[in-house]
Amino acid sequence: MSNSLVHLHLFPLIALLVILKFSLCFSASLEWYDDCGKYFSCGNVTKVGFPFWGSESRPKNCGYPGLELGCEGNATITLGIMGMKYRVLDINQNTQMLTIAREDFWEGICLQRFVNTTLNFELFEYGPGLQNVTVLYGCPSPYASVPGQFTCKMNDLNDTTAFPEQGALGPSGCNASVVVPVVDPLVDQIGNVSLDQVINHGFRAKYKVDSFCIECEGSRGRCGFDLNENKTSCLCPDGSVGHTKCYNNNNKDYASPGDQHWHLAAKLVPFSLSLLLKTSLNMELSAPSFCVIMLITVFPLFRLQKSANAYTEYETCSRPFQCGSINNTQYPFYDGYVRPEYCGYPGFRINCSSPVPQISVTSSENYYVVCIKEELRVVTVARKDYWDGYCPNGLSNTTINVTLFEYYAPTFANLTLYYECLDTSYPRNQFQCGNISSEAPVGYFVGNMTSAFEDGIPLGTCKRNVIVPFIKYQSNTDRITDILSLMQAFRTGFDLEWKAENNLCDACTASGGACGHNTTTGNFACYCFDRPYDSTCPEKDRHKGILIGVVAGGVGLAAALFVCASLFIAQRRRQLLSHTRSKDLGPGTPITAFLSSNGFQSSKGFTTTPSTDLSRSIPSYPSSKSDLENASAYFGVKVFTCNELEEATMNFDESRELGDGGFGTVYYGVLHDGSLVAVKRLYENSCKRMGQFMNEIQILAHLRHKNLVTLYGCSSRKSRELLLVYEYVPNGTVADHLHGKLAESCDLSWSTRLSIAVQTADALAYLHESDVIHRDVKTTNILLGDNFQVKVADFGLSRLFPSDVSHVSTAPQGTPGYVDPEYYHCYQLTEKSDVFSFGVVLMELISAKPAVDITRHRHDINLSNMAIDRIRNHALHELVDPKLGYDKDCVVQKMVKLVAELGFKCLQPDRETRPSMHEVLESLREIEKEVMNTQKQVVVDIQETDDEAGLLKNVTPPLSPESRDE
Structure with missing residues (x-):
């Protein structure tokens, strides 16, 4: 078949594929926009919008994942926070304030489970005017005279004394305690008003929402949540998804994703027409170009191999893996490396890199994993803070995420440790902790409250106590008689029964599938031979579908490769013949x-x-x-x-x-x-x-x-x-000198760091002027020569294209910690991506901290997030490298603030608000020039100057986030 005939047949097929693809994109986006225009209403609370979602009126992608509202009996709104169910009494969307009350207290003051009130601080913060009240249960007779007491039946005990106490820690000696926030004016009314009325009045919590949503809604957009990108989006009436707001279609500086898609299609159609023109003029298309077009058209054939990919997922999730010393680890656990995330269940990621595996059973704390009992669905964990001793740096009771775990009843028991005890006359069960209190270092440990009072242990003089769960046989005081047996009990840990769609997993494995979850929707998934299912594998010949898919895909791919190879060989021969005549x-x-x-x-x-x-x-x-x-x-x-x-x-x-x-x-x-x-x-x-x-x-x-x-x-x-x-280039990289192998032996002065920033910006500005985007700017790609001359390296990911071409890449590349966050959203490559990465480099020069460090607090793992937080909260000093003398040298302090302000601009999430690389370079040169001028104009006059600020003359820097406040 001639090339012209091939092109004539391919052109309508290409056009059809393009039209189908982009029409589907538009219909999905418009449906999303319509859904998020609806409100949630229940009882007296109406017209609740973003960031909340729930029921059929507002689907999941119209609000934050943790803000799902429920409606019970068409009258009561409920909200789950950290595994605790709350009753929503009021929602004020103007002030972003909720009034909520604990559902378990609403049902009665005598609780079935004793769990403190905790919020997810990524979504909420406590409102103003609150105090903590501790409700104490199972208190012994010495406290019977305390006002406000009431009685509850607890487990196997008869009526026991209970009472509220102001503050987060009440007197020791009670079996259990629960901390509840209460509105200030009602705290003093406890005793006059029943405790359940006080608690059920609720407390206020402020929910957090991206500030740009106001701007989005002001531009006729609707805020939603992109579950794939895990970030907020602005949904526009034309079906596009904006970054922060919707733009007028007449705005030439803005192209919605839909506009970009049709722009690409419009580019593709003339390209195909040009091929037809070339064919009509008897001009041959190159073999690589023909192969690309042919592979695009036969791509649907390759989709038949989807069943083969599903079989790979099934095989992966069927195999257990070893995590540290624990063998045969399976669902719901995963490590994200050997066992991918889709083979586990959300919240069950296990860290296998440490000598003892670790898992998070709360939102903020990790526990050691001692063993996993698959047949019981029980994991034995131990508290990290009590692993090596009984005197931790901070005292806190044991908490778990009750959505995912519950204490395993057959082995569950509590052991109580008492600290800061004034009466030290009782010799048994005694230990000392000087790091907690030097004045009252003595503490006691008891496993049974009743026996402790019968034995006369003076627990009433102890100021603080911590409850630690243990496996039941270890909590017997006859077994724990000294410090060694206490430490052994700590390391034995306690049992937790996990809740990870257990019934669905049983049904899945019974049907021959492997348990996992859908990482896009977060729902349970049953991986079968042919594809994932919601619950179980169907009864059919699973291997037949696999065989058909593999054979069909293999035949299609082999045919395509054969044609490509033939064309390539023929073209290569022509090139060699023409080369000899060139x-x-x-x-x-x-x-x-x-x-x-x-x-x-x-x-x-x-x-x-x-x-x-x-x-x-x-x-x-x-x-x-x-x-x-x-x-x-x-x-x-x-x-x-x-x-x-x-x-x-x-x-x-x-x-x-x-x-x-x-x-x-x-x-x-x-x-x-x-x-x-x-x-x-x-x-x-x-x-x-x-x-x-x-x-x-x-x-x-x-x-x-x-x-x-x-x-x-x-x-x-x-x-x-x-x-x-x-x-x-002999002198290593900037990363080596800041936080690598050369950091200890060679300190970079501030003037050297500023010079490195100027030189790097100069190189990047030159690249952008030459229509080149580096795409992998980082301190390990900035080499240092003699006298710390900068050499920017590693252009493997760079792109060369003119300024009037909008380049879209659907395969984001780069280094974590440096990648432009907008790149993951729109897949559009611009020079502002390099500006963001350079902003991270500036923060590294200021702080000498790596761009990504998983040992930092989870909110500070990315240096860019950490820097923005410190600058916004006027805490720049917490970020600056101590070696720079920031607190002692006022010249360095002013210059660091100016560079931090520039870095802050580079790190803006909206790339349109970032400066260009040329503007960054000019700003750095001005700062460098100001350093030189300042050093020349420093005047030291011992007789006339008492304040070190008087050493600076004629310096008027622009306002930084720090200096603006000052």
Whole structure:
């Protein structure tokens, strides 16, 4: 079949696929917009909108995942928080304030479970005017005279004394306690008004919502929640999804995702028409281009292999894994590495990297996993703070997430530890904790309250107590007689029964499936041979579907590859024949041909025909006709043989390793002429690596800047190794000096760090002026030469394209901690992505902290989040590297504030509000100039100046988040 006939058949199919895809996108977006325009109403509370959702009126993607409202009897609104059910008494959406009361107290003051009141502080904060009241249960006779007492039946005991006490900790000696927030004026009324009336009056909690929702709704948008991206979205009337608000369709600076989709389709149609035109003129299409189009059209055939992928999921979730010393770990547990998230259940991620596995059974604390009893659905855990001793840094009772766990009744018992006891006359069950109280260091431990009072242990003099669950046989005081047996009991832990759709999992495994969950919806999933199901695998021949899918997909793929290979071989032969008749092209031709073949045209000098601007940007390596014919130059750079580079690096000896990155290892090398080089060896010679290999050469071949690493050469594309040869930069990376192997031996002064920032910004601004986006800006890619001269490196992820082309990538790449958050939302690549990454680099220079550190608090794991939080809360001093002398040097303090303010602008979530790289560079140069001027104008006058602020003359910096408050 001729090429013209192929193109004529392919064109309508391509057009049909494009129309189908984008029409489906629009219909889904418009349905989402309509759904989120509806309100939740129940009883006296009406018209409740974002961030709440619930019932059929407002689906899950119209509110935050943790703010689902229920309606009972069309009169009572309920809300679940941290596994606790609350009754919603009022919702004020103007002040973002809820009035809620605990459902268990509403049913009666004598509780079945004793659980303190806790909120999810990612979604809520306590309202003003509240005090904690502790309700104490099972108190002994010494407290019988306390006012406000009442009686409750507890477990196997008869009526026992109970009473409320103001504060979060009441007197010790009672079996159980529950802390409840109460409105201030009602605290003093306890005793005059019944306790249940006081508690059921409720308390106020403020819910948190993205501030941009006001802007979104003001632009005729509706706030929703993207469950795939796990972030808030602005839904627009035209079916598009905005970043912070909806824009007028006449606004040329804004293109909705729908506009972008149709823009791409509009680009594709002329492209296809041009192919038809070429065919009509008897111009042959290249083999790679034909292969791309053909693979697009046969893609539906490859979807038949979906069943094979499902079988892989089934196999993965069917296999248990080993976590530390625990064997045969299965659902609902997962580690996210050996066992992927979809094979577990939300909330059951287990950390296997530590010597003893860890799991979170509350929202904030990890517990050690002692063992897992699969047949009982019981996990035995132990408190980390009591693992190595009985005197932790902070005293707190044991709490669990009651949505996922409950105490295992057959083995459950409590052990109480009493601290700060004044009466030390009783010698048994005694321990000492000087770190908690030096004045009253003595404490007691008891496993049975009744026997403790019968034995005369003076617990009434103890100020504080902590209840720790234990396995029942370990809580017997006859067994725990000394500190050693107490420590053994701590490490034995206690049993928790897990709740992870247990009944569904039983049904799934009985039908031959493997238990897991859908990571998109969060619902249970039963992975079967052919595909995932909601509950069980159907009764049918499961293997038949697999076989059909694999065979059909394999045949289609083999046919496509055969045609591609045939076309490629034929075209290659024609190229070789034409190459022998071609004239000498010179080193600039390849990059020009590359730009021309991709239709690039820019206002900055890159055109589809050779220009003087482009010629100046291409390196002028010495070359000759014989060099080109012998393939000794590629895109204008020298081509080395693998043997040359193996000899230069001592056969890639480990002692020559300089670093290890995401795409390859870099080695130190010495060429025949004595030149020192750095050789990057890509991990594998695959299509993906070949693309990165060619991309980096194409980028660096036409760029020259003092702060960009110089590419000396590369290996041939046909060689067994993909190797890139750079200039050798001897002084490590910025990351090494800030928080790596060189951090202790070499402190970077503030002036040096500022110089590094200026040089890096200069290099990035040059790249952006040349229509290049780096896409992987980070401190490990900023090399330092002699005198700390910056060399920006690693262009494997970079992109070269003109400024009037909107590039969309559906495969986000980069390094965690540096990636533009908007990139995950819209998949659109702009130079503002580099600006965000550079903002993270600025914060690293200020703080000497890595961009990502999982040992920090979960809200501070990403340095960008940590920096924004500290600057907003006027706590910049908590972020600054102590080595800079921020508190002592007022010049450094002012300059750090200015750079922090600039970094704050770079880290804005909306890329439109970020400055350009050129503006960042100019700001840094102004700051650097101000440093020099300030140092010249510092005047030390001992007789006239008492305040160190008087040392600064004529310095008027712009307001930073810190200085603005001052």
